[in-house]
Amino acid sequence: MAALCVGFISPAHAAPDPEKLYETHCLSCHAPNRLGGMGPTLLPESLARLKRADAYKAIAEGLPATQMPGFKEMLKEDEMQVLTAWIYTPNKIPPKWDAEDITASHIVNTENVGLPAKPVFKADPSNVTLVVEHGDHHISILDGDVMEPFHRFQTRYALHGGPKFTPDGRFVYWASRDGWITKYDLWNLKVVAEVRAGINTRNVAVSSDGQYVMVANYLPHTLVALSGKDLSLVKVIPVVARNGKTSRVSAVYDARPRASFVAALKDIPEVWEIPYDGRPVYKGLVHDYQYKEAIAEPGPLPVRQIVLDQILDDFFFDQSYNYLMGASRDVPKGQVVHMGVGRKIADLDIPGMPHLGSGITWEWTDDKGVTHPVMASPNLKDGHIQVIDMKTWKTLKVIPTAGPGFFLRSHEETPYAWADVFFGKNRDVMHVIDKRSLEVVADLKPEPGKTATHVEFDRYGKYALVSLWEMDGALIVYDAKTLKEVKRLPMKRPVGKYNVWNKTRLSAGTSH
Ligand code: HEC
Known part of the structure; x- marks a missing residue:
């Protein structure tokens, strides 16, 4: 039946070809392979938070007060439907973003390098607060003493993960959904440098010595280390498990007391620790007693692969960063990992979908006057806050809330x-x-x-x-x-x- 029809259908009635439509109408802004240029990246990972109906509406009507035009006068309804469905499918050729692409994207605003180490504003620089405004992709800067904004500027499209400051609070780094990393001089209110470190990015972490910025990517499956000075590329670290499987990186953290980055991996049961103080990591070993036979990984930022029996992609650290509490969005069970020995030391009873990444800790005193370090975290699925005793790793209290x-x-x-x-x-x-x-x-x-x-x-x-x-x-x-x-x-x-x-x-x- 299908074979019979083909010959009779005139091109005007054939199903619209989304790739052709994209080339004609969208490529100039959204770039070849949908990787993003002046307009944002249009790949499934990038559009995870955008409802299809809203994508269709954006294509038909455009986005007000932006450069995204509406196409309803130019394209037929079925053409727009087909285009909408197509941008939610992966690229035929897996998108590549390697060292060459990263280096080619690097921008240094030389006029903003080496400006005076003195704030150009009157507000107390240690009590300044940045507010990320997603609505129109801006950051506002508030004077925390009087709670008044004193500066506002446009950012890259869709910032993701929090901005991270250097220890002196002068410089701040942030990532956009589409992989752009920005270094900003908060005292001079100027962008110092930018680089595109990935295609779909989760967050950045800054080493406590200010030397490195580490980028966590979903696409490609990499961690990217940049120089804290000017965001030039230091190293691309492919994220590959012991068994060869690659993984997205959910987030990367600066474990300051350990002088290392720690990465949460979405698809493999490993936690990665990457020391940045030059201490060695020995290849293929988990336990200290194996050191004798081991060979140190060469070069800066070696990777210590902590192998677990369960994926942990959402973390909380105690204040010493010796203990990692981890959970997976898919498994309703958590674990405590001791970072020193690199293995699980306790299970956590955390039903629903805990959001450990936004947990907090404090010292809680019981009726006998004994203090306990506790951590509390919200839950993305159940209406409660769970409070856990960080000495026994047992649940101290479940506080009901009005919703997740x-x-x-x-x-x-x-x-x-x-x-x-x-x-x-x-x-x-x-x-x-x-x-x-x-x-x-x-x-x-x-x-x-x-x-x-x-x-x-x-x-x-x-x-x-x-x-x-x-x-x-x-x-x-x-x-x-x-x-x-x-x-x-x-x-x-x-x-x-x-x-x-x-x-x-x-x-x-x-x-x-
Ligand atoms: C003149 C440049 C330009 C053209 C041509 C263009 N876009 Fe866009 N598009 C943009 C910009 C810029 C944005 C981001 C707007 C904003 O700031 O919210 C955008 C946003 C979008 C979004 C929303 C993305 C998100 O993450 O929310 C979709 C979907 C989209 N475009 C699809 C298309 C399709 C499909 C075409 C071709 C039919 C197209 N665009 C043509 C510039 C363009």
Whole structure:
């Protein structure tokens, strides 16, 4: 039947060919192989968060106030349908982004190199907070003492993972979804350098000596080490398991007390530790007693492969970075890994889908006056916050919430932890939990019906900042003591907020 028809169908009635349509109408902005250029990357990994109906709408009507034109006058409905479906399919040839591509993309703004080591603004540089506005791809910079923005600028498309500061707080690095890494001079308010380190990127980590920036990629399956100085390429590290299987990298962390990067891998049951202080890593060995027979891996940034029996792609570290609490989005069971010996030392009973990456820790005192280091994390599937004793690794308490949450945050100077309800009908609620009683003591509803998310504090823990996650949203400033609203700063879909002091001092109330 199909064979018979082919001869009769005139080209005008043939099913539209998405590749041809792409070449004619989209390639000029979205680049060959959909890798992204002036317009963003259009590959399945990149579009994971974009609903197909919204992709169709973007193609038909364009995106207001951007360079993305609407095509409904130019293309037929079925052509737009076919194009929409096609951008969610992988490339025929697996996309490549190797050392050559990375180096070719490198940009250094020489006029912004070596500027004076003195802030050009009056605000206390240690109490500055960056706010990432996803709505129109901007960053706003706030003076944390008075909670007023004093600078706002455009970023690359769709920043992903948090900005990371150098220990002195002067420079900050961030990654975009499409792999662009930026080095920014926060004291001079200038972009120093940029490089495209991948096609689909999760986050960056900066070594505590400022020497290296490590990039975690989904596409290709690599970790990319860059020079902290100018983002020039140091090394591409292919992520390959002992058995040859490659993996996406979920995230990379700076384990400062260990002078190493630690990478969470999405597809293989390994955790990678990459020392950056020059100490050796011995090939193919897990336990110390094997050192004698082992050969040290040559070159900078060697990889120590910690082999586990389960994939762990979401991490929480204790403050010493000796213990890693890990979970996998697919397995409702967690593990504690001792980083020194490189193996599991305890199981964690964490039902649902814990979001360990946004957990926090504090010292909790029981009724006998004994203090316990505890960690608490929200849950992406169940409406509860789980509090775990980090000495026994047992659950101390399950605090019910009004729905699954995304972020939990606190600060050393406040007795409260703030938990959002990110999913479901109560996503406008923000719970305030007393870290002493482990009870919810207040429910805030900044704007009924609108998602309230991601709390961060200023340096002193005086203000709590809540994001009203809307295109015409706001940053809502609360008095962290009285829980009263102080003011609202209008922002375009604000998400994360990053205070220089809290992030560089590894505050226990926030992620690092
Ligand atoms: C003149 C340049 C240009 C052309 C031509 C163009 N785009 Fe775009 N496109 C953009 C830009 C820029 C954006 C990002 C807009 C923004 O800032 O939100 C975008 C965004 C998109 C998005 C949303 C991506 C996301 O992650 O949210 C889709 C889908 C898309 N384009 C598909 C297409 C398709 C399919 C075509 C061809 C029919 C096309 N575009 C042609 C510039 C272009």
